[in-house]
Amino acid sequence: MRKKTTRILKIFIPLFLGIFLIWYSLGTATPQERAEIWSSIKQADKSWIIISFFLGALSHLSRAYRWKYLLEPMGYTSRLSNRFMAVMVAYLANFGIPRSGEVLRAVSLSSYEKVPFEKGFGTIISERVADLLILMLIVVLAISFKTETLLTYLQEQHINPLNTFLIFLMLLAIMVIALNFVRRSSWPPFQKLKKIAKGLLEGMRSILRMKHKWKFIFHTVFIWTMYVLMFFVISQSLPETANVGSGTLLAAFIVGSFAVSATNGGLGVYPLAVGGILIFFGIEEHAAEAFGWISWTTQTFVVLIFGGLSFILLPILNNRK
Template sequence: MKKKIIKILKIILPLLLGVFLVWYSLKSATPQEREELWQNILNANPWFLLLSMLFGGLSHLSRAYRWNYLLEPMGYKPRLANNFMAVMAGYLANFGIPRSGEVLRAASLSSYEKIPFEKAFGTIISERIADVIVMLSITALTLFLQTEHLLAYFEANEINPLISVGILLVLVLIGVLALQLIKKSKLPFLIRIKKMAKGLLEGMRSILKMKQKWAFIFHTLFIWIMYILMFYVVIFSVPGLGNTDFSIIMAAFVVGSFAISATNGGIGVYPVAIGAILVLFDISKQNGEAFGWITWGTQTLLVLILGGLSFIFLPIFNRRK
């Protein structure tokens, strides 16, 4: 019973958080600000939105193609169409239950390509490791580009950066001590965590040992370049954002990426988070949130279309096999 309640809360709480943030953002805005936000969304240039969707579609296609580089060493080479439809169906499932998409994706390939679920799911973990490394690299680069702005922000808010660095070092030290505790512990819960960590490390090593690792690295970089482009081109559809510095857009991209992982597909949280970070760079809240809503709406529409069609055509396509 307790496990069921926890599962339900994992689904409901992120949705409630998203709804609350949308409500609070609109309630705290004046009627004029709400009208400006709405007009920015209505007047968005559709050609840049279509271009954004094109970049998004290319990233999903590349992800489906990249998957085979992890499956081939185990003797499997599923058809690209099945890979792509499994990926898109998984993305759509994430809107309902966070992280359920990875399970559905592996299950789809297991059903239609006769690949053991455990092996298919293991490859997904491996590619997620590669994505996390790229994401952390982008985050580090963005922080470096925004060093001057961060220092100015610290000074304006009387925040001592040395204290922040000290806190970070303490957290790292706690993390190292926690890892040592997990490594030596005999507690069942910590043993499970240790096994999971070991599996992640093995997945990372499998990436380095694969025969076509350079092709895998190319597609990984291509996927993230497409992510950045599908995000960046939307600024040209919002009045007043066309001349925004690229480093500022990258800061918004990083915040948006973390916002998506916090809720069911970023529902509610994504546009509010984008608006909040852009306000720090003297961009109006209405322009920032309009940019967030348009970006989120464009890519969500793409997932709804391709994910919905994938659910329909997966069984039809494989019935002809």
């Protein structure tokens, strides 16, 4: 009963948080502010939004193609169509249950391509590590553009970056100690956990045994280039954001990348987080919030359309399996 309650809370708390943030955002805005935001959204240049939509689709296709380079070292081959549909179904699942997509993606490949779940899930973790490295590079780039502004803000808020770094190191040390304890333990549940971890590690090590490392790196860079371009293209759809500097847009992109996992598909959080950063850097409030909503809606439509079709077609096209 307790586990069932926990699962329900994990689904509905992020959903309610997203709905609450939308209600709070609209409720605290004056009728004139709401009218200005809606007017900006309606007047946005749709051609740039369509371009952004296709850039998003290309990024997902590249992610599906890149996946094969992690599966090949373990001796598994799979069809691009199945990998793409598994990726899109995973993104769609995150709108229902946050962070469930990676599990469903590995399950899909296990069901239709006979790749063991643990190994498939391990390759997905490897992907996430590669993606995190690229995101960190983008963070460094954004900070280099806005170093003076960010340092001034941290000083005003009495935030010491060194303390944050020390806390991170402490948590890392605790994690290493805990993993070492599990590895040495003979307790049956830990033995089962070690068996699962062994499969995960084999999947993760596939990134070191790839024959086509440069192709993997190319697709990784391409995926994130499409993400950034998808975001930047949206800025051209509004007159107020068309000339915004690259540093400001990168800062908003980074905040959006972290905010999207806070609720179901970033519902409520993403538009407010992106809009808030743009406002911080001097963009008019109605335009900043309109930008956040247009960007989130475009990304969401990519997932809803391709994810919905994949959800229907994946079992149909693999009906013999």
